[in-house]
Amino acid sequence: QKEVEQDPGPLSVPEGAIVSLNCTYSNSAFQYFMWYRQYSRKGPELLMYTYSSGNKEDGRFTAQVDKSSKYISLFIRDSQPSDSATYLCAILKGSNYKLTFGKGTLLTVNP
């Protein structure tokens, strides 16, 4: 079983929609959960990170971790065409600090 699983999509939504992006992970030892956004032909940029369980909100973005079901989510409210990108989840073990990524979900927000 892969350490991180992410549905590659693609996902296409109309402008203004609420977007839900999800990943599952296999090892309960993971402690840090990150979301990155990558525009075409650019390097990834760190959007949000959470430590352990719970929610974290930053503007239109909310990151959620459910450690009991090993499920992490990123919600985008009032999605905009500028949100069109590939979104990658990643997890980091506190014990060895190795960072493992999901394969990314390609999101298109249509005007």
Next chain:
Amino acid sequence: EAQVTQNPRYLITVTGKKLTVTCSQNMNHEYMSWYRQDPGLGLRQIYYSMNVEVTDKGDVPEGYKVSRKEKRNFPLILESPSPNQTSLYFCASSLFAGGTWHEQYFGSGTRLSV
């Protein structure tokens, strides 16, 4: 301005010819790392470094070497490149201090063709 500088941006080489991709950061970050990105396989960590002279393997270290002699630089070395190392490479620098992840910046990428 926070910056991670990778060079070169594009590189074409032949099998077996040693090459180095440089990476430099200006943020005094302790954690630096290298990744390769391939279609269908996503972003995979090659090596990472928690501090000067401290390096460790990521998920795909075979065929690569790194060194961390100074805090700002973290070069990626391919001693004998092979065609399966054709990929898009990213260097990243992270503020990971006191057991807390604070920020991370990626370079612009190096597209390598072997």
